[in-house]
Amino acid sequence: MFANYFTIAWRNIIKRPLFSAINIIGLAIGLMSCLLIMLFVRSESGYDTWLPDSERIARLHTAYTMPGRPPFLTVRSAGRVMPALRDYLTNEIEAGVRLVSWGTTILKDGQGFSDGVIFADQDLFNVIDLPLVHGTSASSFNKPNDLLVTEETAIRYFGRTDVVGETLTLCCMGDQPVELAISGVLKDLPENTHLNLSLLVYMDVALFSTFPGVLETWNSVNVFSYFKLREGISLAQTQTRINYWLNNESPYAEQFKEFMGTETDMKVTDGVKLKLMGIEDIYLKARKDAGSMGDFKTLGDEKMVFTFTLVAFLILLIACINFMNLSTARAGQRAKEVAMRKVLGASRQKVATQFLFEATALVFISMLIALVAVEIALPYYNEILNKSIAFDLLKDPQLLGAIFTIVILVGLGAGSYPALVLSRYLPGQILKASKSNDSEGSAKLRSALVVIQFAVSIGLLICTSVVYLQTKHANEIDLGYNKDQKLVLNIGPLQDNRDSLKQELEALPVIDQVVFSSEVPSQDFENNTNFTRPGVDGNEPISELLNYHNMDFGFFETYDVEPVAGRLFDESYGTDIFVPATEEQAGKGGAILNMSAVRKLGFDTPEQAIGVTLRQQLREGTSEITIVGVIPDIYFRSIKFDVRPSIYLLNKARLRVATITYSNAGPVEVRKAIEDIWTKLAPMQPIDLQFLNEMIESQYRQEVAQMRLFSAFAVLAVIVACLGLYGLAAFSAERRTKEIGIRKVMGASVKDIIMLLIWQFSRPVLLANVLAWPVAVWLMLSWLEQFPQRIDLVILLPICIFAAVVSVLIAWLTVGGNAARVAAANPIGALRHE
Structure with a gap:
């Protein structure tokens, strides 16, 4: 049975090469976009989940929101806060550790290397249990000047990983060089972590005696504070206890009364906020708390992940709409085939299965092309994103399974409506009518799907234009000083x-x-x-x-x-x-x-x-x-x-x-x-x-990357939509050949015929603009709110008009070729057309 399905599917693919090519190329572009964005989303998700007990580890962020002043946000905290909270919240907190990032010079054999070290309290491994390849957590990090290095760092300095007992010199803390003894070697951390720990030093408080603003302060925020919560204790419970401490028993309470006056009804938490964030959420969600102070690594953007996930879905949706449109358009031409199959005993279920099989076969071919395209595009994609995303199906069964699932789901999704429509035809009516069975409802559905396609494409064009202009504005705005040379x-x-x-x-x-x-x-x-x-x-x-x-x-x-x-x-x-x-x-x-x-x-x-x-x-x-x-x-x-x-x-x-x-x-x-x-x-x-x-x-590197990716995916969306429009235009022109011949015999000019066909497809494109404008403008207004200095919002109107003009011109160019060819044909031949 499946061999028969395969044979029929193959014959239909090669019988209509134009429609098959449009379907395959459109789906391939949609699947390629989906795969590229899926790889990006996967690389951005799941950060730090590999850490033992990651669900119990949290970091403390600070925000000062005093009345009448701009909020001061940071992912760091003051040096004395972590020990105070750890000792106060003994029922909630199992252990705490402070990390201090320190840019410095490392000396080895008289040669200097620009490197950064991370100082950490002795409870580091009780909070963040990092894997070691040499040494143990109990013996390798328990005294001042103990140094842990990663495998990559050990190879960079010594050419090998077994370096326990070797020394490096930190130059300098104050004016004094500090000799560090390597007591353990950390396994290289995976890429999906917000931590960047190449050189990890046991924190000797005495080293910071000349820097009181680091550890001995309640207000200067220069350390990263991490806590490990006790079993069964939630972040929400601990946050409530932190807020109570802030308002009632912390040094901030007295300072706040002195600053605001004893008569104020405000609480400390109205001006000083200490917010816990789970370590698994830091990479994607801490961006909003970071202010302009950096983290260990450049943080991800949860909104960007969501946005490109939506873009991938929309492009794939456009490709699936193409498939459904062209399949339902051709439904009438396959009506006799369906009728004959039913007369010969095929059930509706088997007919539907045949068409679903054809759809899945087309998706499979498209996926093979998409995989090749992803392999070609990936180096440029990584360059734009400044990442090193790998694509190795043979070593990634999870990705292979996801691709197989996509083929099945897209095949069923794209082929479901055509299968339902074609399988319901009654053989008696079809054979008796001796004509196609393209209903008015199917035509209206195709027009609605064209509207959706172009609404998505136009929305992406508008968003891309706004992102481009805002990025350009950011780079060209008068900063108030000369930054050249x-x-x-x-x-x-x-x-x-x-x-x-x-x-x-x-x-x-x-x-x-x-x-x-x-x-x-x-x-x-x-x-x-x-x-x-x-x-x-x-x-x-x-x-x-x-x-x-x-x-x-x-x-x-x-x-x-x-x-x-x-x-x-x-x-x-x-x-x-x-x-x-x-x-x-x-x-x-x-x-x-x-x-x-x-x-x-x-x-x-x-x-x-x-x-x-x-x-x-x-x-x-x-x-x-x-x-x-x-x-x-x-x-x-x-x-x-x-x-x-x-x-x-x-x-x-x-x-x-x-x-x-x-x-x-x-x-x-x-x-x-x-x-x-x-x-x-x-x-x-x-x-x-x-x-x-x-x-x-x-x-503005991230905004530039967003703009470039938006531009690329917007162009792909337009290409896919145009492929579908071209296929529908070709089909419509073929179906209306006799009508066009009659019109020409009755005196219609070539120009009249071309305008007739172009207007047929201009209406849904114009309607698509009406739907796309408000949604795109609302999304871009929300995005622009993050920029205090932004483009003039009045420019959104000309951007929308520009998108409308471009979309209509694209539709005209796409349809015009077919329209001109059919309009210029000899009407005698058109009248003989069956």
């Missing part, structure tokens, strides 16, 4: 010799300027503290949280930032230099505000702020800071985040990076000259040098 050099190892470094660099003919700062645009370390403006005319003082940056003389001049009031930092004014407060004396110095800070502190005009002294109260003492200038708002971070009220200080103790401007040579020559100077001054330290333009562009 600048290199950024991390001067950490030469921080104490920066004057010598500056002299050496500025002596090079290819270098124009060298200025130092704590950070540069695209580097935002979320430094925030309170500054108080004295009360005026009997009014209360105004205290506001401001983001602060530190820089040296010449920073704003280098970036072509002009003051809107007052002046910039000037070496002729010795009072501009910030002198930190000590227990013996108050701090002092000058400051420059941005316009957002001017408004936040209640000044009516920027000129009004000049000369006003702000007070900064820190643990070390009080500082009096005089405003000397006001500059426009500039984007120190991505335009995905709004400009924050910021204050700029001239604190020479906090200068960590150099901005190097060049104009007299090419970037390769400039980079080589800088590297030569660095090697001369710091022969054992690797250089950390980047182009500022590349640093800024990297902030």
Whole structure:
């Protein structure tokens, strides 16, 4: 029986090569898109589920949401919070660990390597049980300066993995190098983890004595805090207990009353939130909590995964609609075949099975083509996504099973309606009528399916256009400074010799300027503290949280930032230099505000702020800071985040990076000259040098990838829809051959015939626009909300009109060829057509 099904299916495929090719190519494109997106979704899902007891591990995120201030979100927490919660919530928490990411230099045999280490508390393995290939969790991580390395790291430094007992030198903590003894080797972590642990160091609290803002703080958020919950304890239970601690027994409660006043009805949790997130959710869901501070790895985007899953479904739906449309269109031509099969004894079930088998056979052929296409497209796909997705069916039975399931489901889904329609024909009516049985209902259904196809395609076109324009806008917006021809050099190892470094660099003919700062645009370390403006005319003082940056003389001049009031930092004014407060004396110095800070502190005009002294109260003492200038708002971070009220200080103790401007040579020559100077001054330290333009562009890498993928899949959706429209147009032209001949005999011109056929397919395309516009606009308005600086929303209307024009033109071009061919035919031949 199945051999008969196969024979009939094959004969029908080769009998109508045009319709078969359209079905196969359309399904192949849909299946290829589905497979590519399925591979992406699979790579993004299931992160960290491989960890033992992963369902009991959670990380603590912090959010400060004080009234009247923009929320401050981060996936980190303050150094003293984890031990406090661990000791307070003994019934809920089994163990806790802090991880501190530290960029540094590793020395081996007199050679320096730029590497990052992760410091961890001794309870690391009680919370996150990482697999070891050499050593044990009990003996390999139990004393200061114990070092664990991954297999890949061991091979990179030593060329082998059995390296227990070897040493590496960390340079430096403060001014002191630290010798680390390798006590164990970790198995390389799989790709589907948010952790990035190449060098893991036992945390010696004494190493951080010169960095009190890391471990000994309740407010500065610089550590990653993980907890392992006890058996049977849920995240919700633990979160409730954390909230109680915050509001009633934490140090935050007293601080909050002092800050807000004892009369306030607000709770600590209205301003300070400590939120637990399960480790399995971190990769895809922590993005919304991360703010502009990074995680161990670049996080995924749950919305992007959902969006592309939907896109895959829609493209496959369009391909299936093509199949159903063309199958039902051809149903009348196969009516006699169905009638004869039934007369010869075939049941309706067997007829339906025949057509389902044909549909599945076509899907199988399409899947074979799609697999080849995926293999060809995968390297480019990985490049766009910046991933290394593998595609090896022979080693991936799960993927093989998924592909088999897709073939069956798509075959049944695409073939179900044609099978139901064709199998219900009554043989007596068909043979008696001696004509096709294409009902009015089938024609209306085909028109409805064409509307759905083009509505999806038009929606994707609109979304792609908006994503493209927003990405272009992000890259071209005036950031408030000149970002061209600048290199950024991390001067950490030469921080104490920066004057010598500056002299050496500025002596090079290819270098124009060298200025130092704590950070540069695209580097935002979320430094925030309170500054108080004295009360005026009997009014209360105004205290506001401001983001602060530190820089040296010449920073704003280098970036072509002009003051809107007052002046910039000037070496002729010795009072501009910030002198930190000590227990013996108050701090002092000058400051420059941005316009957002001017408004936040209640000044009516920027000129009004000049000369006003702000007070900064820190643990070390009080500082009096005089405003000397006001500059426009500039984007120190991505335009995905709004400009924050910021204050700029001239604190020479906090200068960590150099901005190097060049104009007299090419970037390769400039980079080589800088590297030569660095090697001369710091022969054992690797250089950390980047182009500022590349640093800024990297902030939008994910949006660019989204735009490119959207564009590709939108084009594929349009191609599939056009294939179906072309097939229907060819079928319609063939069915109306005699009608067209009569029209020509009655005096209709070729132009009239072409317009008649084109209008037939223009109506569903125009209706598709009516359906697609509101849905696409609503989706894009929701997407654009994440950007404080976004394209003018008025442009959505011309984008929709553009999509309508493109879709109609595509429909005309697709249908026009067939229409012209049929319209130009000799009417005598048309009248003889059966």
